[in-house]
Amino acid sequence: MAAGCAASFYDKANGGRATGVSYIDATGEEIIQPADLVILGSWTLNNTRLLLLSGIGEPYNPATGKGVVGRNLTHQISFSPAQAFFDKPLNRFMGSAPAGMRMSDFDGDTFDHSNLPFIRGGTLAGIGTGFQPIVGFGAVPSSVKARWGSEWKKAAVYWYDRVGVVGFAGEHIAYKDHYMDLDPTYKDHLGDPLIRMTIDWKDNERKIVEFAIAKGVELAHAMGAKEVIPAAPYGHYDTRRYQSTHVQGGTIMGKSPEHSVVNTYGQHWQASNLFCDGSFAVCEQWLRESHAERYCLHVPHRGRRDRPLPQASGPSLLTFAHSPKQKATAPSVPARGRHL
Numbered sequence: 001m002a003a004g005c006a007a008s009f010y011d012k013a014n015g016g017r018a019t020g021v022s023y024i025d026a027t028g029e030e031i032i033q034p035a036d037l038v039i040l041g042s043w044t045l046n047n048t049r050l051l052l053l054s055g056i057g058e059p060y061n062p063a064t065g066k067g068v069v070g071r072n073l074t075h076q077i078s079f080s081p082a083q084a085f086f087d088k089p090l091n092r093f094m095g096s097a098p099a100g101m102r103m104s105d106f107d108g109d110t111f112d113h114s115n116l117p118f119i120r121g122g123t124l125a126g127i128g129t130g131f132q133p134i135v136g137f138g139a140v141p142s143s144v145k146a147r148w149g150s151e152w153k154k155a156a157v158y159w160y161d162r163v164g165v166v167g168f169a170g171e172h173i174a175y176k177d178h179y180m181d182l183d184p185t186y187k188d189h190l191g192d193p194l195i196r197m198t199i200d201w202k203d204n205e206r207k208i209v210e211f212a213i214a215k216g217v218e219l220a221h222a223m224g225a226k227e228v229i230p231a232a233p234y235g236h237y238d239t240r241r242y243q244s245t246h247v248q249g250g251t252i253m254g255k256s257p258e259h260s261v262v263n264t265y266g267q268h269w270q271a272s273n274l275f276c277d278g279s280f281a282v283c284e285q286w287l288r289e290s291h292a293e294r295y296c297l298h299v300p301h302r303g304r305r306d307r308p309l310p311q312a313s314g315p316s317l318l319t320f321a322h323s324p325k326q327k328a329t330a331p332s333v334p335a336r337g338r339h340l
């Protein structure tokens with residue numbers, strides 16, 4: 001691990017294998033690190049970007065449906081369906097990340113969808129992470145008409161410790177026209193194209209949100225809220241609004257190279273010594289942890305020529321032996337973004 005580095009692209013899979021990583025170090029010098037085994041774990045957006053910059057795998061084309069790199073970009077429905085105002089103080093200045101409760105009654109296919117205009121769903125939650133005095137200040141119920149001044153201040157002080165929210169985390173399914181590609185206009189400080197996301201909410205997400213708002217309001221009333229403010233419905237996707245860090249897709253996992261970038265071991269279909277890890281393919285940290293176990297158990301096997309596993313796809317499996325890093329010299333370093 002070298003601090004201050006930013007890998008800019010991976011070497012082209014050469015005859016079914018990746019040959020190393022090139023990056024710019026803290027002094028601005030370009031370094032090539034040869035490797036027999038490359039693990040790409042730079043998070044969803046960067047994983048896709050680095051594969052596209054490296055030319056490893058066929059970029060997804062939404063017009064033809066061909067290609068896989070960048071495909072199936074999804075995010076997450078994440079919002080508070082209802083704000084609930086209670087009679088009694090909640091001591092909400094206390095809390096911790098896991099101090100809460102999540103219910104899965106309306107998640108996935110666990111409930112009856114026969115009269116509902118959407119598929120899938122999400123979880124409702126009440127979570128008390130601890131609300132700081134300034135950040136958590138200022139919520140007042142609709143019955144308070146003042147928006148500033150002493151009347152508003154008095155109400156805001158009164159309601160500060162009497163308000164809570166019902167949370168919701170819902171599914172964003174994959175669509176053919178939601179994908180990532182290299183931006184034709186915007187570049188980073190090294191001149192490499194940035195990643196471009198093409199994504200929006202569609203009717204399925206908007207209907208889930210409507211449903212979640214109704215359930216959240218119902219739940220808040222059932223909890224004894226004196227007043228409840230429902231959330232606004234979803235319009236279009238908006239990157240300015242914090243929407244959770246659960247961005248998935250782009251380098252998806254699957255059973256065939258026609259439909260996925262990596263196999264179910266995280267091994268790249270075209271470069272047998274290149275493994276991808278992270279939230280690119282498996283949503284949610286806890287799912288990743290179960291994936292990590294499978295991954296850790298199998299990467300060493302797959303890195304050995306003498307112990308191939310049945311699902312091995314590439315022409316050869318390589319050892320873990322590291323080579324010393326090399327400073328880039330003119331003949332061995334192509335223009336940035338080109339293949340080695």
Ligand SMILES: Cc1cc2nc3c(=O)[nH]c(=O)nc-3n(C[C@H](O)[C@H](O)[C@H](O)COP(=O)(O)OP(=O)(O)OC[C@H]3O[C@@H](n4cnc5c(N)ncnc54)[C@H](O)[C@@H]3O)c2cc1C
Nearest residue numbers: 005006007041042043044046245277278279280284285286
């Ligand atoms: C505040 C917060 C709360 C969260 N809560 C939850 C939760 O409750 N439950 C849950 O399931 N998930 C949660 N998540 C999401 C979860 O943490 C992430 O989905 C997960 O950590 C992503 O893992 P990753 O390995 O794909 O990427 P990361 O953990 O982001 O690791 C990628 C690494 O790659 C490095 N990198 C990127 N680009 C380059 C480059 N070009 N060269 C070199 N290095 C590079 C980055 O610096 C980083 O260290 C939360 C995230 C945040 C921020």
